[in-house]
Amino acid sequence: MMKILIKNIKQLVQVEENPQLKIVGKEMKILPCINDAWLAIEDDKIAGFGKMDDWEGITDWTNLTVIDASDKIVMPSYCDSHTHIVYAGSREGEFVDRINGLTYEQIFERGGGILNSAKKLMEATEEDLIESALKRLNEIMLQGTGAVEIKSGYGLSIEAELKMLRVIKKLKTISPLTIKATFLGAHALPNEYKTRKSDYIKLLINEIMPVIAKEQLADYCDVFCEQNYFTKEETIEILTNAKKHGMTPKVHAEQLSNFGGVLAGVEVGAISVDHLEFISDKDIEALKNSKTMPTILPGAAFFLNLPLPPARKMIDAGLPVAIASDYNPGSCPSGNMNFMMSICCIQYKMTPEEAINAATINSAYAMDLSKTHGSIAIGKLANVFITKEIPGYGFIPYSFGSNLIETVIINGEVIETKKVK
Numbered sequence: 001m002m003k004i005l006i007k008n009i010k011q012l013v014q015v016e017e018n019p020q021l022k023i024v025g026k027e028m029k030i031l032p033c034i035n036d037a038w039l040a041i042e043d044d045k046i047a048g049f050g051k052m053d054d055w056e057g058i059t060d061w062t063n064l065t066v067i068d069a070s071d072k073i074v075m076p077s078y079c080d081s082h083t084h085i086v087y088a089g090s091r092e093g094e095f096v097d098r099i100n101g102l103t104y105e106q107i108f109e110r111g112g113g114i115l116n117s118a119k120k121l122m123e124a125t126e127e128d129l130i131e132s133a134l135k136r137l138n139e140i141m142l143q144g145t146g147a148v149e150i151k152s153g154y155g156l157s158i159e160a161e162l163k164m165l166r167v168i169k170k171l172k173t174i175s176p177l178t179i180k181a182t183f184l185g186a187h188a189l190p191n192e193y194k195t196r197k198s199d200y201i202k203l204l205i206n207e208i209m210p211v212i213a214k215e216q217l218a219d220y221c222d223v224f225c226e227q228n229y230f231t232k233e234e235t236i237e238i239l240t241n242a243k244k245h246g247m248t249p250k251v252h253a254e255q256l257s258n259f260g261g262v263l264a265g266v267e268v269g270a271i272s273v274d275h276l277e278f279i280s281d282k283d284i285e286a287l288k289n290s291k292t293m294p295t296i297l298p299g300a301a302f303f304l305n306l307p308l309p310p311a312r313k314m315i316d317a318g319l320p321v322a323i324a325s326d327y328n329p330g331s332c333p334s335g336n337m338n339f340m341m342s343i344c345c346i347q348y349k350m351t352p353e354e355a356i357n358a359a360t361i362n363s364a365y366a367m368d369l370s371k372t373h374g375s376i377a378i379g380k381l382a383n384v385f386i387t388k389e390i391p392g393y394g395f396i397p398y399s400f401g402s403n404l405i406e407t408v409i410i411n412g413e414v415i416e417t418k419k420v421k
């Protein structure tokens, strides 16, 4: 049995004696920590933790690695419950177009945006896509992420959507990160279907979903519910069928306007509704009695200069909130969860405790992983990171843009930085 003991930890963050599936409303202000702590890992699991004062020492030193974390803090790895990390090429040309005055919607209407990425993806081989996605996965792993959801949605045809999902399935086996896959065929309407939207929806439901179910290619199904993309009714239709094919619903909701995505998500029992820049009071009410996790994507709102999602208001209304990166080439070319937390603290007036809860246990919930990820609890997967010498967890969102992570442990193994850079 491989064992790791991390000792003299200045602050062990997000420890749970009685693990919870999510942290809700004002509870989000509470972040349980142990100062001057130890953490023991056996094989790929967390085996124990406590205060250094109460540590009784070790009798069996076989296969034991000891790490001294004096003046450093240890946190559970981030869970990034919303990304589009499999893509081809990049879109910095559109970035400049937006600097020069075009909007995200205008770029889409010219055939850019998601359709631009779809064109590039069509030409890429599975090997190309695996190689570039793996680089990004390694990048976010070193930035503290331990579990990630990845969507299709730049395929928009039977072949290309399945190609994306098969790439994600392959990534599950070659990356040490925990990965969940999402079918996002309803990301945009491809040009060939411009006048035949219902045929495209039929293609998603009748042609692609059965293959996904047969090959077990996706855990979730997502829809971009938005003007010029998919309506509330279409969202409900697609997600109701997805459930029949074994996929749990998610929704891209209220990003560019209030368009019914939250209500559609609650109606079909979505595990999360994501974006929420234009969420209404009625939507907030609907979420209150649901199992759906409201998820904000601060990087996308920042990159597209969108209005801020009212995270403070949602938490004060008693909702849980999760954070994810939305890592993608069009609206957020970064998967750095440390920076996402900084945005939440600086712009949305979330406290560091709320931001950390949102980026760990609540985002784990948004990908059905809170039983195994998202906190330091006995029996959970040993996905944790050790920082450089810092005063405490609040220093992470405070020092926006800095990389404060020194050591990453995934599945109970120390990641050798040189090998993954």
Ligand code: NIG
Residues within 6 Å of the ligand: 084, 113, 114, 117, 224, 252, 255, 300, 326, 328, 329, 330, 331, 332
């Ligand atoms: O989450 N909103 C829709 N989809 C992505 C953006 C995709 C793209 O522009 O490539 C998002 O922001």
Ligand code: FE
Residues within 6 Å of the ligand: 082, 083, 084, 252, 326, 328
């Ligand atoms: Fe997205």
